Amino acid sequence: MQAQTRVDVFEQIFLVFLGLGTLVGVVVIAYTLYNAYKYRDGGDETSDKARPTLGELPTGGEGGKKLFLSFGLSAIIVISLIIWTYGMLLYVEDPGDEIPDEExxxxxxxxxxxxxxxxxxxxxxxxxxxxxxxxxxxxxxxxxxxxxxxxxxxxxxxxxxxxxxxxxxxxxxxxxxxxxxxxxxxxxxxxxxxxxxxxxxxxxxxxxxxxxxxxAPDDDENGDDEEADDENGDENGDDETDEENGDDEENGDDEENGDDEENGDDEEADDTEDGGDD
Incomplete structure (x- = not known):
């Protein structure tokens, strides 16, 4: 059985209020018209004790039994309506097990x-x-x-x-x-x-x-970007290594050249000494 929707709930509440309102309205209007006709001016005078008197509150007839009955029925209807409506609104707030989380x-x-x-x-x-x-x-x-x-x-x-x-x-x-x-x-x-x-x-x-x-967010693109960053990092690291190697080679050449020059200077010094001895 499919769970009730919010639309279903509010339609039920509306129809119940409309039905009860219509029923109460029909009863009240019918009773009013009945009494208006029964106690109309120019009608037959009766000794009815329930006959309303101008300027006095109606007794409700028969010691107020009718009045008590009308108020009692009204209270029962109104209280029942409040309880039923409150329960329906609780369902609107949280349907509970009627709608499983996995669905x-x-x-x-x-x-x-x-x-x-x-x-x-x-x-x-x-x-x-x-x-x-x-x-x-x-x-x-x-x-x-x-x-x-x-x-x-x-x-x-x-x-x-x-x-x-x-x-x-x-x-x-x-x-x-x-x-x-x-x-x-x-x-x-x-x-x-x-x-x-x-x-x-x-x-x-x-x-x-x-x-x-x-x-959906594209996780693959983010992963590719990270891989590209890693590759760029590796390439930069290789470039730095190459530069360092290049510097070392240059330093090595300079050192060799420096040694050769020193050796040349020593040879010239030896030739000079030999010439002086001669």
Missing amino acids: AIEVDVVGDGFAWFFEYENGAESTNTMTVPEDTAVWVNVTGGDVWHSFGITDLRVKADAIPGETDRTWFMTGEAGDTHEIECFELCGDGHTQMVGTVDVVSEEEYEEFLEEE
């Missing part, structure tokens, strides 16, 4: 700068368009980025405050693939309030998986 998805929502930003479970992101799979429960975690906003989807009976530093969590059920719903801001947030709108696109499960793959 639902989560979307983080941020209202910022008169736009709506969405982040999905795999890190995919979108702006002003929330893409969701068909016949699925969607939990939304709503917050604000700059000022107070209010995330709302009228068609799905969704409303959650978007307040900076706080997170409001709510849910809704998607319908058939191809359905679209308008996202609005229900909080007067600034000059661009009326333009702060978006769209909920309901797609098939296959299209949703493709969307997540296309919009």
Whole structure:
């Protein structure tokens, strides 16, 4: 059995209130018209003790039994209605086991700068368009980025405050693939309030998986960049090594040249000494 949606719950509440309101209205109006006709001016005078008297409060007839009965029935109806409605609203706040976690998805929502930003479970992101799979429960975690906003989807009976530093969590059920719903801001947030709108696109499960793959962060590119950095680092290290080797070779040549010059100077000194002896 499929879980009730928020739309189902609020429609039930509306229909119950409408039905009871109509019933009470019919009874009250009918009873009023009956008494107006029964005690009309010019009618037959009767000795009815329940006959209302101008300027006096009605006794309710028969010692107030009718009055007590009407108030008692009204209290029972109103209290029962309050208890039933409160239980239905608790379900709207948290459906509990009716919607298992493994069958639902989560979307983080941020209202910022008169736009709506969405982040999905795999890190995919979108702006002003929330893409969701068909016949699925969607939990939304709503917050604000700059000022107070209010995330709302009228068609799905969704409303959650978007307040900076706080997170409001709510849910809704998607319908058939191809359905679209308008996202609005229900909080007067600034000059661009009326333009702060978006769209909920309901797609098939296959299209949703493709969307997540296309919009997911590309980890491969980051990995390639790191590999490229490592290669550049290795090349730079090789260049530095080559330069150092080059310096060593130059130093070696200089040292050899220096030794040759010293040897030449020694030979000249020996020739000079030999010439003086001669």
